[in-house]
Amino acid sequence: MVRQREFDEEKALDDAxxxxxxxxxxxxxxxxLTAKMGIQRPSxxxxxxxxxxxxxxxxxxxxxxxxxxxxxxLQNNLSVKEAFQTFFEDLVEEExxxxxxxxxxxxxxxxxxxxHDEKFEILTREHQMYLSIIFQETIVRGIRSGELESSLNAxxxxxxxxxxxIGLTVLMKSRPERSFVENSVAMILSLLK
Amino acid sequence: MVRQREFDEEKALDDAxxxxxxxxxxxxxxxxLTAKMGIQRPSxxxxxxxxxxxxxxxxxxxxxxxxxxxxxxLQNNLSVKEAFQTFFEDLVEEExxxxxxxxxxxxxxxxxxxxHDEKFEILTREHQMYLSIIFQETIVRGIRSGELESSLNAxxxxxxxxxxxIGLTVLMKSRPERSFVENSVAMILSLLK
DNA sequence: ATTATTTTATACCAATCGGTATATTATACT
DNA sequence: AGTATAATATACCGATTGGTATAAAATAAT
Numbered sequence: 001m002v003r004q005r006e007f008d009e010e011k012a013l014d015d016a017x018x019x020x021x022x023x024x025x026x027x028x029x030x031x032x033l034t035a036k037m038g039i040q041r042p043s044x045x046x047x048x049x050x051x052x053x054x055x056x057x058x059x060x061x062x063x064x065x066x067x068x069x070x071x072x073x074l075q076n077n078l079s080v081k082e083a084f085q086t087f088f089e090d091l092v093e094e095e096x097x098x099x100x101x102x103x104x105x106x107x108x109x110x111x112x113x114x115x116h117d118e119k120f121e122i123l124t125r126e127h128q129m130y131l132s133i134i135f136q137e138t139i140v141r142g143i144r145s146g147e148l149e150s151s152l153n154a155x156x157x158x159x160x161x162x163x164x165x166i167g168l169t170v171l172m173k174s175r176p177e178r179s180f181v182e183n184s185v186a187m188i189l190s191l192l193k
Numbered sequence: 194m195v196r197q198r199e200f201d202e203e204k205a206l207d208d209a210x211x212x213x214x215x216x217x218x219x220x221x222x223x224x225x226l227t228a229k230m231g232i233q234r235p236s237x238x239x240x241x242x243x244x245x246x247x248x249x250x251x252x253x254x255x256x257x258x259x260x261x262x263x264x265x266x267l268q269n270n271l272s273v274k275e276a277f278q279t280f281f282e283d284l285v286e287e288e289x290x291x292x293x294x295x296x297x298x299x300x301x302x303x304x305x306x307x308x309h310d311e312k313f314e315i316l317t318r319e320h321q322m323y324l325s326i327i328f329q330e331t332i333v334r335g336i337r338s339g340e341l342e343s344s345l346n347a348x349x350x351x352x353x354x355x356x357x358x359i360g361l362t363v364l365m366k367s368r369p370e371r372s373f374v375e376n377s378v379a380m381i382l383s384l385l386k
Numbered sequence: 387a388t389t390a391t392t393t394t395a396t397a398c399c400a401a402t403c404g405g406t407a408t409a410t411t412a413t414a415c416t
Numbered sequence: 417a418g419t420a421t422a423a424t425a426t427a428c429c430g431a432t433t434g435g436t437a438t439a440a441a442a443t444a445a446t
Contacts, residue, residue, distance in 0.1 A: 003412045003423050024305060026219040030404055040425055042406075047423095051404065100308035107363060111304040112217060114366045115293035125367035132373075156376040163377045167360030170300060173307045174318035180325075183349040184356045187384065195391050195444060223434055233395060235436075244434065 009047055012037040016048075017058035021105040024112050025055050056119070062105040063127045071134050080142030081192050084161070088168070088185045095172040104169050111170075132162045142192070149193050157191060164188045202240055205230040209241075210251035214298040217305050218248050249312070255298040256320045264327050273335030274385050277354070281361070281378045288365040297362050304363075325355045335385070342386050350384060357381045 015037045019028050030051060034041055048054040073090070077083040095101060102108075106127050113120040135158035142148035168181055208230045212221050223244060227234055241247040266283070270276035288294060295301075299320050306313040328351035335341035361374055 002414060002421050004414090005423065006412095023309075024219070026217070027305075029402075031402085040423095041404090043424065045405070102308070103304065108304055110363055110366045111296065111301055112220075114368075115295070116216075121367050125369050128364060128367060128369065129373075153376075153380075156380050159373050160377045160380040163357060163360035163364055163374070163381075165360070166363050167356035167358070170303055170359050170363055171321060171356055173303045174314050174321060175307075176318055176321065180322075180352050181356070183346075184353045187346075187349050187353040188356075191380065191384075195393085195442095197443065198393070199442095222432080224432085233393095234434090236394065238435070239393075 005043075005047070007037075007039050007043065012039055012044075012047070013054075013058060013061060016054055017062055017105070020055055020058050021062065021108065022100065022102050024108060025052075026112070056123070059105060059109055059120075059123065063123070063130075066104070066106065067127070067130055067134065070131060074134060074138045080138055080145075080147055081189070083138065084192060085185075085189055088165075088189065091165070091168065092172070092178065092181050092185065095169070096175075096178060101173050101175065103173050104166075107166055107169055128162055128166075131165070132158045135161050139192075152193065160191065161188065198236075198240070200230075200232050200236065205232060205237075205240070206247075206251060206254060209247055210255055210298070213248055213251050214255065214301070215293065215295050217301060218245075219305070249316070252298060252302055252313075252316065256316070256323075259297070259299065260320070260323055260327065263324060267327060267331045273331055273338075273340055274382070276331065277385060278378075278382055281358075281382065284358070284361065285365070285371070285374050285378065288362070289368075289371065294366050294368065296366050297359075300359055300362055321355055321359075324358070325351045328352075328354050332385075345386065353384065354381065 016033055019032055019036050023032070030041060030044070033051075033054070034044055037044065039047075044054065048057060070087070073087050074083045077086060095103070106124050109120055110124040110128075114124050115121070132155075136154050139148065139152065139154040139157055143150055143152060143154060164184075168184065172181060209226055212225055212229050216225070223234060223237070226244075226247070227237055230237065232240075237247065241250060263280070266280050267276045270279060288296070299317050302313055303317040303321075307317050308314070325348075329347050332341065332345065332347040332350055336343055336345060336347060357377075361377065365374060
């Protein structure tokens with residue numbers, strides 16, 4: 001018994017993710033979603049619950065992908081300094097390439113929903129904490145290998161890099177001169193001694 | 194001839210500013226606005242144009258107040274280091290005090306509207322540029338007085354402090370442990386040598 | 387006091403919002 | 417092949433959206 005689902009649930013979720021990421025929660029309508037996802041309204045509701053549930057599922061998928069993407073970038077290079085430098089330089093490169101500037105889905109949600117919904121306050125906070133752990137592990141690796149000074153406070157430095165990452169990502173939404181963000185990146189990286 | 198306006202236009206604009214600041218553009222309805230401003234819909238439209246014009250007027254008022262507020266805080270103290278330290282410490286204090294966490298109206302707009310509306314891209318970018326000038330002037334003052342090392346690049350350092358200010362303000366919307374932001378503030382301030 | 391003019395208040399507009407009831411279509415099992 | 421079940425498509429729901437037409441109320445000048 002039973003008719004099987006015709007659309008690919010993961011592909012539909014990816015489409016929803018891209019839309020919410022670009023336009024935010026409130027500005028994305030059910031019509032926008034069904035059009036982009038290529039499915040009808042009842043299919044969306046039966047598969048994902050409602051608009052907010054779909055948004056949460058999209059955000060959770062994003063944070064997982066985002067964290068593994070960052071982890072991969074920081075583990076690829078040999079030198080820790082070079083790894084962070086490449087990471088921030090690529091971030092700037094990517095952000096100036098696309099238009100409109102989507103930024104980071106999690107950061108966007110932190111601004112739009114976190115102050116008004118505890119569920120998203122927790123979800124976005126925990127992602128930032130997780131990123132700071134990844135940064136910290138990378139810094140510790142640099143200290144252990146002798147590349148970085150042992151006097152560095154890895155935890156605090158990692159937290160500061162997360163703050164900088166957020167600041168850069170948000171600032172680029174206003175498309176300042178590239179020198180502004182590039183100079184800042186260079187100065188932030190100077191903390192990695 | 195002519196009946197005179199019964200409501201205070203500046204007071205009504207302040208009310209609108211607080212509402213847009215807290216909820217953003219899309220999530221704030223005309224009904225929300227007229228209720229908070231204590232006026233009827235036609236009065237709002239005759240005085241401010243439409244929802245977007247009202248939003249823009251509110252944001253412009255905010256950026257002016259914000260810039261003068263920051264300028265005042267940085268000129269109050271004698272020592273430049275102390276001035277920046279007090280500035281960031283007060284920022285954290287204020288942000289953890291209020292709930293919901295409104296953050297910065299201009300930063301919120303950078304995230305919500307700048308990528309989709311060039312008018313707000315420019316408006317928010319120019320405010321950040323203006324803040325970086327205020328920061329730069331303060332740093333130059335510290336260099337001239339001998340408090341800061343003359344080798345410091347005042348412009349780049351100011352830009353980095355703006356990036357940090359944005360990052361801290363946004364991160365606090367997810368209400369992380371205070372030590373996270375306080376440690377970051379301390380490390381950022383260590384750039385003021 | 388009358389008139390001209392503008393603000394006010396009420397009521398309304400079409401369009402869109404998130405969400406569903408209904409009925410048709412397609413499939414896995416008996 | 418027939419039947420039960422779930423996914424689909426169409427059409428619809430009340431509520432709310434941003435925005436206005438209309439008319440009453442109030443004021444400054446004549």
